[in-house]
Amino acid sequence: MAKRLRILHYPEPVLLSVAKPVSDDGFANGLKAFVEDMFTTMADAGGVGLAAPQVGESKRLFVMDIPEGDDSAAVRAVLINPEILHVEGEQTGDEGCLSFPGIFQPVKREMRVVARAFDVEGKEFEIDATGLAARCILHETDHLDGIVFLDRMSRLKRDLAKRKIKRLQKRGEW
Numbered sequence: 183m184a185k186r187l188r189i190l191h192y193p194e195p196v197l198l199s200v201a202k203p204v205s206d207d208g209f210a211n212g213l214k215a216f217v218e219d220m221f222t223t224m225a226d227a228g229g230v231g232l233a234a235p236q237v238g239e240s241k242r243l244f245v246m247d248i249p250e251g252d253d254s255a256a257v258r259a260v261l262i263n264p265e266i267l268h269v270e271g272e273q274t275g276d277e278g279c280l281s282f283p284g285i286f287q288p289v290k291r292e293m294r295v296v297a298r299a300f301d302v303e304g305k306e307f308e309i310d311a312t313g314l315a316a317r318c319i320l321h322e323t324d325h326l327d328g329i330v331f332l333d334r335m336s337r338l339k340r341d342l343a344k345r346k347i348k349r350l351q352k353r354g355e356w
């Protein structure tokens with residue numbers, strides 16, 4: 183039975199740190215169960231992507247579950263030790279993050295991403311994604327490098343978001 187993990191909110195230090203690659207031992211030891219827990223946690227929280235540092239694990243992996251949309255095919259996958267191989271184009275759209283509840287701000291990202299990663303069996307694969315799926319891969323890969331979407335906002339939007347976070351923290355709603 184998959185269990186629901188606690189999602190950490192900004193500015194927990196693990197969210198601002200570079201995550202560690204999953205080793206061969208890591209693949210052998212309970213990774214499948216952890217990945218199932220991450221899918222369950224993400225679905226329960228209504229998210230389309232969730233990176234391991236967001237549940238307090240310094241591991242280079244994330245799960246994503248993107249419905250088919252105007253600019254993107256449906257993608258449900260786990261990307262372990264992902265590497266961005268190629269990006270092109272540009273898109274700007276509202277973005278959210280499960281570690282920033284209630285914050286939605288426009289973020290500029292590339293329109294297309296080609297990435298390479300390992301699946302839960304340790305098999306390497308490539309993914310060629312556009313639109314929301316590309317946005318998700320870039321956002322989640324950022325998490326593995328300790329970069330949060332605040333860092334990708336314009337200065338104005340970032341200041342607005344930070345003020346809102348402070349207000350919510352004061353009210354004990356963060």
Ligand code: NI
Pocket residue numbers: 278279280281321325
């Ligand atoms: Ni996020």
